[in-house]
Amino acid sequence: MGTDSRNEQAKIAAGVYAASLVEDGQKVGLGSGTSAWHFIRSLAKRIEEGLDIIAVPASKASRDLAQELNVPLVELDDITGLDICIDGADEVAPDGSMIKGGGANLLWEKIIAVNSAKMLTVVDPSKIVKTLGQFALPIEVTPAYYGTTIRNIRELLAEKGWEAVSVERRMNGDSPVITDNDNFIVDAKLETITDPAGLAIALNQIPGVVENGLFPAMSKGVIVGRPDGTAEFLEIGFDPATVNA
Numbered sequence: 001m002g003t004d005s006r007n008e009q010a011k012i013a014a015g016v017y018a019a020s021l022v023e024d025g026q027k028v029g030l031g032s033g034t035s036a037w038h039f040i041r042s043l044a045k046r047i048e049e050g051l052d053i054i055a056v057p058a059s060k061a062s063r064d065l066a067q068e069l070n071v072p073l074v075e076l077d078d079i080t081g082l083d084i085c086i087d088g089a090d091e092v093a094p095d096g097s098m099i100k101g102g103g104a105n106l107l108w109e110k111i112i113a114v115n116s117a118k119m120l121t122v123v124d125p126s127k128i129v130k131t132l133g134q135f136a137l138p139i140e141v142t143p144a145y146y147g148t149t150i151r152n153i154r155e156l157l158a159e160k161g162w163e164a165v166s167v168e169r170r171m172n173g174d175s176p177v178i179t180d181n182d183n184f185i186v187d188a189k190l191e192t193i194t195d196p197a198g199l200a201i202a203l204n205q206i207p208g209v210v211e212n213g214l215f216p217a218m219s220k221g222v223i224v225g226r227p228d229g230t231a232e233f234l235e236i237g238f239d240p241a242t243v244n245a
């Protein structure tokens with residue numbers, strides 16, 4: 001089995017495990033990305049079997065998938081918060097801090113995460129890290145004056161001593177990647193991210209930055225799937241060495 005296919009099997013296992021944790025009557029946040037979509041598929045099967053929940057999607061793609069699978073959707077604005085939200089991550093550290101936005105979704109995801117009583121993360125083992133920062137940090141910015149915003153991001157990082165390797169607008173061939181909110185994504189590759197909370201706050205002070213993909217200490221538990229179809233629930237404070245051993 002190739003690495004991609006092994007990771008896919010692991011993501012399916014994490015999604016199935018996560019869906020088994022959802023309880024009748026809950027209001028559920030549906031994350032985005034390939035791992036979260038496996039969760040949505042598995043949740044849809046449980047709904048077919050009688051599970052009674054309502055859900056809010058964290059991206060247009062997740063909304064489309066949920067609608068196709070007859071998952072009952074409501075507007076977040078019409079309810080007061082969610083019981084649980086299940087989402088993927090590009091990196092997750094032992095304190096529950098994450099980098100998200102590898103698929104250009106982060107703004108709806110963050111709104112949903114902060115309005116959920118509990119956020120759980122579904123990943124394959126490759127996403128578990130000791131310290132965030134191998135993955136370039138996605139930052140959603142307005143198209144208006146994005147070049148100036150990128151310059152301001154570079155200046156902020158230099159000023160704070162957060163060594164940046166590169167800060168670039170994300171492209172898809174010759175076209176900029178456009179988010180669900182018609183914004184651009186800027187990917188900031190840092191040497192390492194030692195202060196996710198401080199960096200997240202500082203980035204959001206820059207006019208033109210809509211939101212960033214740092215989710216500091218937000219996850220309340222990590223479900224790691226494995227290529228053999230098993231999955232493990234990691235409490236926050238887990239030892240990353242045991243995951244990739």
Ligand SMILES: O=C[C@H](O)[C@H](O)[C@H](O)COP(=O)(O)O
Binds near residue numbers: 031034088103105109
């Ligand atoms: O923008 C995408 C989201 O933040 C995803 O949850 C994240 O990129 C992880 O996606 P995947 O499960 O496909 O690796």
